[in-house]
Amino acid sequence: MVIYIIVYLPYISPLGQKDEAVYMRIAVLDSRAWIQHPIFQKHLPVIFQESTTTWNKSTEIVQKPNNPHGTAVCAIIAHHTSPNIEIHNFDIFHKEPQILTKKVISALKYILEYGGYDIINMSLGIRTPNTELEALCYKISNQGSLIVSAFDNAGAISYPAAYPFVIGVDTSPRCTHAEDFVIVEDSPINIRGKGGVQRLAWVDPPYTISQGNSFAAPYITAYIASHFTNGPSQEQALEFIHRNAKHVYSARKSNTILRKPFQISNASLFPYNKEMTSLISFRELLDFNIIEVCDTKYSGHIGLSVKGLYDIESCFNIKNIDDINSKTIDTLILGHISETEGVSGKSIKRDALIKCLEKGLNVFAFDDFYLNEFLPQFEAKGLSLYCPNYNTVPVTNYFGKLYQMRSPVLCVAGTSKHQGKFTLQLQLRKKLKERNYIVGQLGSEPTSQLWGIDEVFPLGYNGITESNVQDILVQTNMLMHKIDEKAPDIILVGSQSNILPRAYYNTGQIPLSQVGYILGANPDAIILCVNLDDDIKMISRFIDGIQGLCNCRVIALGVYPFTYSSGWGIIRNKKSKASNELVAKVIQNFESTFNIPAIIVGEKEQEEKLVNSCINFFTGDSA
Structure with missing residues (x-):
């Protein structure tokens, strides 16, 4: 039996003065x-x-x-x-x-x-x-x-x-x-x-x-x-x-110097590839102007007219990198070039860096190949040579403690590589901002900083090669916390390649880095990008696996509307746009099977459907 006798002392002073014996x-x-x-x-x-x-x-x-x-x-x-x-x-x-x-x-x-x-x-x-x-x-x-x-x-x-x-x-x-x-x-x-x-x-x-x-x-x-x-x-x-x-x-020590990105006013893009296509399509989100798009004569792109996702007519004609106009630009945005170098047998990136030195151009590079060699020369001329990187010194004094997010987290993941996952993130960023949402974002692509994305952890092509899953998890969690402290309405994050193994024949098929990355992001909801030819059972395994891994919900499918001439899972380079009839049939099948919306990746007509699905999930509105 509990006896309650409540007696409040007379209110004179809330605490009163300390007794002389009380110190x-x-x-x-x-x-x-x-x-x-x-x-x-x-x-x-x-x-x-x-x-x-x-x-x-x-x-x-x-x-x-x-x-x-x-x-x-x-x-x-x-x-x-x-x-x-x-x-x-x-x-x-x-x-x-x-x-x-x-x-x-x-x-x-x-x-x-x-x-x-x-x-x-x-x-x-x-x-x-x-x-x-x-x-x-x-x-x-x-x-x-x-x-x-x-x-x-x-x-x-x-x-x-x-x-x-x-x-x-x-x-x-x-x-x-x-x-x-x-x-x-x-x-x-x-x-x-x-x-x-x-x-x-x-x-x-x-x-x-x-x-x-x-x-x-x-x-x-x-x-x-x-x-x-x-x-x-x-x-x-x-x-x-x-x-x-x-x-x-003791405090951890690091000799790594993280260079800050520089201000860009007018830029040339080189070479023309999928990363540059995204820059062209979403250039209105950039705080600088794209003046021209260049490529090498070995690419077969010279003279090609290109346009972005939201353009009705072509907006650029691809010119030879040898003809770059240094009078109208201040920066060369230098993408990945190693594959083209391998085909041509030429030192294309080295030549481009030499050309920028001669013409007095800054360089924003997507990878750090040759950068240490050229950095002193650029600095001597007062030019900037920058590559997005991140200090991966292990966080040793946290004893495994992780930050929890107060902001809702939406992640774009996929069943394979080359599915337009970053394009989908940019579509979401664009449409959410148009609706006046405050968008926080963690990017895994080196181009992320060009859009003003809050933090970048480059895990993509030629990105961070760190193989320690726990370190990647902790670093991702730290970056997510920095974004969360800004109190955005939503945080966007995207993974690279496939988030679960499609096969177990080679270590390259087991995405340890992506697993650490997505666990560090700890999303509440996932948009899963899939291919037209992905088997229903495999997609179901991915949905169950991701939801079990992160205790989250897969709320929509992003269908990549291309097919490949080669069905080999490791190399799928030659692609062609699938017919509208095939895409519509596949989407109908996916929606009826999984009972969640499915949209076509890269189609601006489907953006409202995509954004509404996300907002409905986070607001609890099923309408």
Whole structure:
């Protein structure tokens, strides 16, 4: 039987002045501590409960609180500090996460308004950023209070622990005693402490064996409180613990210099290939002008008239790279050329770089072949030579913790290579922006930066060759977090090639990089690009596999409307546009079989159907 006797103390001053014997005051935001527990005989927490308008000290007598967590946390602090240190326990517990978050924010508002706390212990957290929580913690920290918060027990990055103005606490197997601590540099995790299996004050029974980051944080709080007579700053506290730490995980070092892209005004494209076709089709999304399109005489493209997806008439005639007009352009956008070089036996890219040096042109290259050789020469002439790259130094001091996204994530994946997956992403980007959605995007193509796409992780042709799936996963997650911090309405991301193996005869058929990439992106919805000749059973396997891999939904199919003269799965180069009748028949079959929309990739007439499918999924509108 639980007896409730609620008595609120007369409201004179929310906290009052500290007694002369009290030299520090700690706020513990947690469930209500069981103050009848024997461990509190010499050091009793003061319970604060929320009323309709504020928080008040309470003498409510509860024989046994429903949640023993706060008892364990307060007991650690009480046991390892003197009675001169006041412990104010704010009862914020609630079974519903949303209400619990509101109670935490309410308690922090009270603390911000009335101050008086040297340390605030929060053995709790949420896995997605909360702007109100962040703002309150920032203001409280600036007010002079030190905030100590535990990281999520499931292993994720969580808040407020990850905020830079909060001491974030994790668990280390190195720490087996109350005063064992590990310092972590270059990480949201500041300290690791004693969170392993241990005996804790509880409610029923009065002691139990448990573990978790929740119990590492109060050891940090108690240690700091016992060694300072006044509340220290975060810098002072970390510096003090650093001097006495059992181990230090040092900041990672990197000699990699990431060059920033330069400003482009007028550009020439070379050579004419699928990446350049996308630049032509979606040039209205670029912040520079495409003046001309060039190719080599070995390509057979010279003199060809080309137009983009949205053009009625041709807009460029392909000219010879030897005739590039340096008076009207400032930059050559230099695409992949290695295959053409292999056929012609000529050093086409090297010749193009020499020509740019002679004519005073900057170069935006899709791969880094020859770049290190030519970079000093370009810099000596005050020219820019740039290739999108990314620092793949492993994130060693995160201990596997991943950021969770608050923005919805839509991914374009495929059953094979050469399916127009990036074109589909650009179509989505264009149409969503036209509807005034704020679009965040992670690109895997080197052209991504040319469209102002937020981040690029070049995994495509001649891209990053990193084979460590876990490193790719972590790097992708970090980039997604940077985009998510901008609070877009949606984040677009696309994979390369096939996302699952089509066969198991060669390591090249097993897309480890793509698996790490898509797991790091952790999409909510997938548009799966398929071929006209893909077997129904294989598409079904891809749908089931992707949905199981990422706990997401495949919401639409993007049908690539080309057929290949060669059916060999490794080399499928010669393609031709399929008849409208065949495409319509295949789409009808796919839609009836999988009960999801199917659209033709690269067809502007189908963009509304595609975008509506995405919006309907994320808004829950089935109409």
